[in-house]
């Protein structure tokens with residue numbers, strides 16, 4: 001049955017694209033309707049209705065550079081991790097073996113399942129299905145799932161995320177009954193064995209899966225279970241209502257009793273905080289509380305104000321670490337923030353969160369991988385002048401934390417990093433409350449979904465965004481159909497224009513969703529232009545970073561990569577600089593675009609690579625001699641503006657993700673009149 005749906009989907013797609021006989025398309029259309037695979041699920045009362053909702057996995061397929069990026073990922077560690085890392089090898093307890101029995105198997109699957117189905121890669125699907133099948137065929141008589149040797153609730157929360165994606169991709173009829181039995185088991189057990197440790201701080205991620213199942217079954221006991229998790233789980237909203245963690249943490253945060261991290265360490269833990277972004281928005285779907293809907297704004301404000309760094313993230317290495325751009329952020333926190341912003345956007349429909357999703361996805365995510373995605377860092381730094389083994393001023397992490405490798409510092413990121421790109425693909429489009437479609441984030445893709453009156457629509461999105469500002473949508477409805485098309489206009493996109501069939505659309509406003517309601521016909525074209533003038537943002541000590549569209553730009557340092565020990569396929573690397581880094585920028589903040597020359601080039605085999613990046617910014621700079629290295633990192637930024645007697649130089653900035661050694665936050669140079677006379 002599964003293969004039938006896949007076959008029908010493929011055939012339907014081909015027919016639609018080939019401007020086929022509409023009768024044939026209509027017949028297939030009605031067949032596809034019978035499968036639940038493509039049917040999106042809105043919130044079922046009493047859950048609050050939302051303006052946006054997720055489309056089922058595989059409704060959106062990556063194209064262009066994004067498809068290439070997923071293929072790089074599949075050809076890199078994500079497609080081969082089980083072959084080189086025993087923690088997710090054949091002896092995993094999540095495959096019935098005697099090996100790792102906690103979070104690493106489910107983490108790996110949370111990215112491997114969507115990667116495999118989005119690429120429709122038979123080999124990867126076979127790998128993923130082996131794991132999912134073990135869980136589906138080894139449920140305990142009491143309803144429990146997972147390895148019996150480890151009863152922690154937390155890794156099961158991750159496995160539930162895996163199962164809902166797998167169900168959407170395959171329609172496997174075993175998933176929903178298994179989840180119902182598991183949640184009934186947990187509802188009986190939780191009063192006796194309440195949430196603790198990681199599960200207590202990450203409970204909201206299970207609520208996402210509970211609501212997913214409730215929307216498909218209407219079983220009211222699921223909402224009671226969600227309430228129980230809410231009662232036992234940590235109240236992140238309370239933490240940010242009165243935020244006490246306004247300073248960089250240090251190793252004293254780990255002081256406490258017992259084997260687990262003390263509460264204060266859990267509350268300042270970077271990955272916990274990234275996951276917790278979604279807590280209040282997700283919970284608001286049940287509570288209906290305006291306070292819960294508003295809480296995320298305060299949460300993001302506090303993290304930005306006290307720990308914000310220029311790549312879209314807050315610092316945490318591995319506990320929150322202040323605004324110095326030489327502090328790090330862990331890869332798990334990057335991919336978990338992306339997943340949170342995707343959930344927040346669906347729950348609240350405010351485009352500001354999709355802006356942030358893109359900033360993290362197009363900067364912090366690629367900036368912490370080697371081009372071929374065979375190595376990654378644990379902690380990345382916006383100002384990262386050397387990735388070497390040694391003491392750095394992290395809050396609590398150790399000497400390996402910013403190496404590129406298989407599992408520098410700790411293996412959580414090695415297991416968890418795979419979800420980043422695939423879940424971005426799945427969030428590019430969402431359904432709307434009024435049965436239309438919304439372009440939530442931009443990248444090349446095609447989407448196929450049902451709109452008004454369950455008419456199937458196929459839209460091809462051609463773009464080189466985020467490197468360019470032009471997006472072209474070609475609409476292919478099965479029959480002419482009226483529905484609202486919502487287009488996110490990013491907050492930075494002042495002066496954006498939209499045209500339908502060559503006619504400009506009025507009312508385009510940055511920081512909103514533009515709604516175009518009309519009858520759509522086959523071949524209708526929507527042309528979107530986002531102006532991409534460079535602009536300046538301000539960071540620690542009044543330093544400046546240069547942004548253009550959703551991309552942040554960095555000075556790329558000359559890099560020497562030295563192989564350290566490790567697996568031959570996935571070695572660890574040190575990276576040392578070969579060029580100076582301590583530059584300040586000369587610019588007119590009121591008119592930054594005037595002093596910056598934009599140079600575009602074709603997108604290369606590796607979209608985020610320092611080897612021929614798709615866009616470069618050329619501008620004037622001067623060395624700042626007093627800005628020096630401290631313990632392997634760029635030392636504290638001098639307060640801007642800064643005077644420099646160094647000569648003018650021309651420097652080239654590249655996308656953050658293309659610079660594996662980089663400076664992103666720079667001192668701002670003011671002209672020194674005495675030096676001007678000397679020169």
Ligand SMILES: [Zn+2]
Pocket residue numbers: 330331332333411412413414416
């Ligand atoms: Zn991690």
